[in-house]
Amino acid sequence: MHPFRYNRAQTVEDALQSFGKEPNAAFLAGGTSQLDLMKEDVLRPGALIDIKRVPLSAIMATKDGGLRLGANASNTAVAYHEQVQKRYVGLAEAILAGASPQIRNMASTGGNLLQRTRCPYYRDTTQACNKREPGTGCAALEGINRVHAVFGANEKCIATHPSDMCVALAALNAVVQVQKPKGGTRSIPFADFHRLPGDEPQRDTVLEPGELITSVDLPAFTGRSHYLKVRERASYAYALVSVAIALEMDGDTIKAARIALGSVAHKPWMATDAAKELVGKKPDAALFRAAAEKAFEDAKPLQHNAYKIPLGKNTLVRALMETSGLMPLQGTAGTAFASSAGGVAGDDIEG
Amino acid sequence: MNPQKDAPANHHAPLATEMPNVGSTAPNFILDESSDAGETLHDLRGKPVIMVFSATDWNPAHAEQMAHLYNALVATTPDGDKLTGIRRKENEYALGFDAEEVTIPVLHDLDRNGSAAERFGVLGRKAVFVLDAEGVVRWSHVSSEGESPRVADIVAALQPAPVATAASNTAANGWQTNRRDFIVAALAGAIALAVLPGAPAEAQNPPAKPAVPSGATLPVQLNVNGKTHKLNLDSRVTLLDALRENIGLTGSKKGCDHGQCGACTVHIDGESRLSCLSLAAQQEGTKIVTIEGLAKGDDLHPVQQAFLDYDGYQCGYCTPGQIMSAVTLIREGHVKSDREIREGMSGNLCRCAAYPHILAAVKAARDSGKRV
Ligand SMILES: Cc1cc2nc3c(=O)[nH]c(=O)nc-3n(C[C@H](O)[C@H](O)[C@H](O)COP(=O)(O)OP(=O)(O)OC[C@H]3O[C@@H](n4cnc5c(N)ncnc54)[C@H](O)[C@@H]3O)c2cc1C
Ligand code: FES
Ligand code: FES
Numbered sequence: 001m002h003p004f005r006y007n008r009a010q011t012v013e014d015a016l017q018s019f020g021k022e023p024n025a026a027f028l029a030g031g032t033s034q035l036d037l038m039k040e041d042v043l044r045p046g047a048l049i050d051i052k053r054v055p056l057s058a059i060m061a062t063k064d065g066g067l068r069l070g071a072n073a074s075n076t077a078v079a080y081h082e083q084v085q086k087r088y089v090g091l092a093e094a095i096l097a098g099a100s101p102q103i104r105n106m107a108s109t110g111g112n113l114l115q116r117t118r119c120p121y122y123r124d125t126t127q128a129c130n131k132r133e134p135g136t137g138c139a140a141l142e143g144i145n146r147v148h149a150v151f152g153a154n155e156k157c158i159a160t161h162p163s164d165m166c167v168a169l170a171a172l173n174a175v176v177q178v179q180k181p182k183g184g185t186r187s188i189p190f191a192d193f194h195r196l197p198g199d200e201p202q203r204d205t206v207l208e209p210g211e212l213i214t215s216v217d218l219p220a221f222t223g224r225s226h227y228l229k230v231r232e233r234a235s236y237a238y239a240l241v242s243v244a245i246a247l248e249m250d251g252d253t254i255k256a257a258r259i260a261l262g263s264v265a266h267k268p269w270m271a272t273d274a275a276k277e278l279v280g281k282k283p284d285a286a287l288f289r290a291a292a293e294k295a296f297e298d299a300k301p302l303q304h305n306a307y308k309i310p311l312g313k314n315t316l317v318r319a320l321m322e323t324s325g326l327m328p329l330q331g332t333a334g335t336a337f338a339s340s341a342g343g344v345a346g347d348d349i350e351g
Numbered sequence: 352m353n354p355q356k357d358a359p360a361n362h363h364a365p366l367a368t369e370m371p372n373v374g375s376t377a378p379n380f381i382l383d384e385s386s387d388a389g390e391t392l393h394d395l396r397g398k399p400v401i402m403v404f405s406a407t408d409w410n411p412a413h414a415e416q417m418a419h420l421y422n423a424l425v426a427t428t429p430d431g432d433k434l435t436g437i438r439r440k441e442n443e444y445a446l447g448f449d450a451e452e453v454t455i456p457v458l459h460d461l462d463r464n465g466s467a468a469e470r471f472g473v474l475g476r477k478a479v480f481v482l483d484a485e486g487v488v489r490w491s492h493v494s495s496e497g498e499s500p501r502v503a504d505i506v507a508a509l510q511p512a513p514v515a516t517a518a519s520n521t522a523a524n525g526w527q528t529n530r531r532d533f534i535v536a537a538l539a540g541a542i543a544l545a546v547l548p549g550a551p552a553e554a555q556n557p558p559a560k561p562a563v564p565s566g567a568t569l570p571v572q573l574n575v576n577g578k579t580h581k582l583n584l585d586s587r588v589t590l591l592d593a594l595r596e597n598i599g600l601t602g603s604k605k606g607c608d609h610g611q612c613g614a615c616t617v618h619i620d621g622e623s624r625l626s627c628l629s630l631a632a633q634q635e636g637t638k639i640v641t642i643e644g645l646a647k648g649d650d651l652h653p654v655q656q657a658f659l660d661y662d663g664y665q666c667g668y669c670t671p672g673q674i675m676s677a678v679t680l681i682r683e684g685h686v687k688s689d690r691e692i693r694e695g696m697s698g699n700l701c702r703c704a705a706y707p708h709i710l711a712a713v714k715a716a717r718d719s720g721k722r723v
Contacts, residue, residue: 006569006586006632032628035589036609048586050633076622100698101685102676103610105622106629235697336694 002044008053012212015051016181019210022047027212029072030106032099033115041125042116042132056110056214059083065220068177071110071213075165076101078109085334088218090225090244093339094168097229100236110213113166113176113193114205117159117266118238119148130156130201138201146304147240150296150312151265157201158302160263161194162238167262168227170270171244175217181210190216194267204266223248223256226329227339228319230311234343235336239263241312243319247278254278254324259295259316264308271295271316283324285317292316315341370472371488377480378470382458393486399535400456402480404463404473446534455535481539490536571632575600576644584631591615593631594641602642602671606700613699616672617641623679642671645678653721654678654712663712665703673699677713681723686713 005022009015019025026045028034029052037043057072059081067083078084079095095104121127121139128137140148140158148158174190194205207213225246231237242262248255257278259271274295281287292313299309318341321327331337371377379393392400438445443454461467468474473493481490573580573590575598582597591608594600594617606614608627615627618640645652654677657663664670673696680686680695692713693706701709716723 001587004586006630008632008635028630028633030628031630031633032610032625035628035630039609048630050630052633100613101680101695102613102616102623102625102698103628106624235694337690 001038002041004038004045005047006050007047008050010053012054012056012179012214015049015054015212016179016210018047018049019212020181022049025049025210027051027110029108029111030074031111032103032106033111037116037123040123042123051212052108062217067218069109069216069218071108071215073109075099075104075107075109075112078165079104087221088168088172088225089334089338090227090246091165091168091172091218092334093227093336094164094229094242094244096334096336097227097242097339098164098238109165109216112163113169113213113216114207115163116204118162119159120144122159131159131197132202134200134202141302144304145302147238147263148302148305149265150299150301150305150308151261151269152196153266153300153302154197156199157197157266159197159201159266161204161265161267162263163268164227164229164239164242164262166190166194167242167260167268168225168244169216169218170260170268171246171258172218172221172225173246173258175219176213177215177217178207179212179214180208181212185214187217191268191270196266201266221246221248224323226319226323226333228315228322228341229262229339230315230341234340241308241315243312243316244268245319245323247323249324253280253282255280259291259320261295261312261316264299264312274316278320283320283326285321285326288317288320289313291320370491370493371480373488373491375488377482377486377488380467380470392482395456396486397484398456399484399489400458400482401535401539402458402461402467402471402478402482404461404468404471404476404478444538446538453534455538457538479539481535483535490539492539569632572635573598573631573639574637575639576641582631586630586632588631589627590617590629590631590634590639591626594626594639597631600641600643604668604671606669606672611700612669612672613676614669614672616675616699618675618679621679621682623676640675642675645674652678653719653723654681654716657712657716657719658709661708661712661715663705663709664701665705669699669701669703669705673701673709677709677716678723681713681717686717689714 007018007022009018015027019027024046026034026043026048028048028050034043034048038045052072054072056070057074057077058068058070059073059077060068061083062068067088069078075095075098079092084092098104099107116122117131119129119131119140121143122129122131125132127139130136130138138155138157141155145158147160149160170190176188176190176193178186178188180186188206192206195203223246225244227242227244229239229242231239239262241264244260244262246258248257257275259275261269261271274291277291277294278287295316296309296313299312301309318327322329329338330340330343377392379391382390382392442458443456446453446455463473463477464475471478471480476493478491478493480488483489568583568585571582571584571593573582573593575594580598582593584593584597588597591603591605594603595605603617603626604614605627606612610625610628613625615625616623617626618624619634619637645655651659654674658670658674663673676696676699680692685695686692689710692710696709696713
């Protein structure tokens with residue numbers, strides 16, 4: 001690990017100021033992404049600004065009937081929060097299908113948004129990677145690109161965003177609240193927060209250096225939400241493909257729908273056109289199949305990841321069936337048992 | 352399996368060579384037998400040299416060892432000299448002072464079971480030797496299995512002025528005539544500390560001196576198992592390394608060091624967390640409980656007892672982490688079914704695949720009626 005100076009911030013102002021004073025600084029929340037990558041020499045900040053003491057961990061109701069998740073609220077606290085369990089079930093399912101209890105206890109809401117890709121070439125400092133070192137090329141293009149993107153990638157970068165939580169937040173239309181370093185705030189709709197690689201694959205989000213996330217706000221929501229994740233192991237693995245759904249019903253017709261796809265692009269991928277097809281119609285297997293075809297219409301496979309297209313379509317159909325009640329959930333809503341396609345660890349064993 | 356590992360124990364013939372005394376010329380050997388250059392130890396004359404026998408645990412990249420180094424150097428630098436930086440370049444250490452940089456060759460990965468170790472009479476043991484520019488042994492420190500050096504002894508032995516006493520196999524004769532000699536000795540002492548772990552935490556605090564200029568070390572106070580430990584650490588030191596290397600609580604294990612295996616699980620403010628992905632400095636003001644803190648005297652914690660009763664392990668490496676996870680899982684009530692236990696324990700990998708027994712142990716502890 002590269003040497004760095006450690007600073008502990010007590011307030012938001014403190015954090016912004018310390019960041020401004022240190023050349024090449026980075027914020028540190030739970031540390032589960034930041035320290036991991038520093039140990040690999042992928043990230044080499046000159047200073048860390050520890051923001052864990054900054055009082056940003058509250059989860060509270062907003063004026064317009066939504067829920068504010070403080071940037072320092074742990075993933076565990078969010079997943080088990082009574083309001084999340086009641087009104088934003090898909091978010092709880094997404095979080096609990098990710099990582100492990102220990103990691104979710106450490107991981108923060110803000111940090112989860114900014115965790116870096118799990119592309120193995122990004123993590124390997126002997127390989128070319130435009131995200132790690134702009135201009136060096138992309139080793140994944142000609143390498144093993146099984147886990148990489150089928151949407152929105154280019155020859156500069158084919159990495160995916162690995163978060164489960166973010167896929168649910170995108171479907172739930174969350175808003176990221178940001179404090180700017182020179183004073184002032186801004187609100188970023190979740191779908192605009194992460195970006196596609198474009199000419200700057202080193203930038204995962206639209207956040208500017210020194211900007212601090214203070215909260216992620218969920219708007220009021222009375223519909224059904226659900227998350228479905230497919231992975232290589234029954235548990236404790238990143239998604240190969242995942243789907244988050246938010247459905248609002250009017251009697252037995254669909255009033256509004258939002259579909260976000262995970263691990264298929266550099267950001268949670270909104271299947272906006274597919275979602276539109278559902279509006280005003282009754283839930284139905286054929287309708288969902290057509291929407292899934294639509295969602296993956298523009299998907300572009302790489303050498304090793306073509307499987308993501310049929311897998312993604314099937315996962316989407318199933319997620320829609322489960323959300324609308326045409327198929328039963330595989331486990332209690334709001335738990336990892338509902339969101340883990342194929343069951344969880346040891347399901348095939350007696351007990 | 353490395354058959355050489357057991358060599359010292361099975362060696363019935365007397366050791367071929369005695370350890371060279373302080374003041375005698377060090378035996379010569381080829382530095383790198385695999386290279387054609389054939390460079391020998393004597394070729395390095397003209398500069399002091401530090402030799403370290405400890406192929407297995409000396410890893411200069413590890414922050415905790417650099418922290419020891421800083422601490423010992425700062426503690427012992429003669430007044431008037433200001434250390435401004437320390438860097439490792441290949442087989443040398445570059446020490447920056449106000450106006451100049453001094454480099455010292457360090458042969459730091461000598462095989463402690465190899466032929467050089469035999470020549471120096473330290474086969475199978477961890478040892479540090481300092482040779483002066485003429486190739487004469489000036490200082491040495493050897494540790495037998497299980498023996499820990501005392502930081503205070505080493506610091507005392509490093510003082511530029513002759514000191515009366517030192518650890519039995521540590522000799523300091525006031526030979527340091529110039530700053531370079533002093534630095535070599537200080538560096539060797541620091542390496543000895545790093546190579547020979549287990550030094551008591553209290554002794555690690557260097558005497559009051561100005562903070563290290565780079566700002567990379569900092570005082571850190573940790574509350575572990577109800578006891579407060581005042582440490583002075585490199586900012587890079589993880590909680591896991593601080594627990595194991597600085598405080599001497601080696602129950603928490605380092606499996607992957609990247610958050611993937613759970614062997615390092617500890618409780619922080621009552622929650623299971625990974626000590627390998629946390630900086631020690633982040634934990635000031637928190638309450639840390641390690642596996643050593645679960646039992647009450649000789650009374651094992653119910654989960655520890657259940658792991659014993661149900662053979663919840665084979666090699667035991669993952670067990671401290673498994674137990675720490677199981678305790679919080681039971682406390683938090685996520686143990687209602689087998690699948691809930693399996694899912695909740697999924698962050699703790701077991702290379703021996705003792706999973707069925709781990710599950711049985713967690714259920715037994717859950718059903719024991721004892722307070723977990
Ligand atoms: C073994 C392992 C398995 C995992 N599995 C999964 C999984 O299955 N699914 C999943 O979704 N995730 C998974 N994760 C990732 C995990 O969820 C993230 O590492 C975690 O959410 C990051 O949060 P943190 O608080 O630890 O962030 P940190 O590591 O502290 O920070 C991450 C980044 O965010 C920045 N940052 C943090 N807070 C703020 C803020 N308030 N404002 C501005 N910048 C900020 C930091 O500067 C840093 O760049 C896994 C991680 C590990 C180690
Ligand atoms: S050593 Fe910490 S998780 Fe493996
Ligand atoms: S008992 Fe050997 S790793 Fe678990």
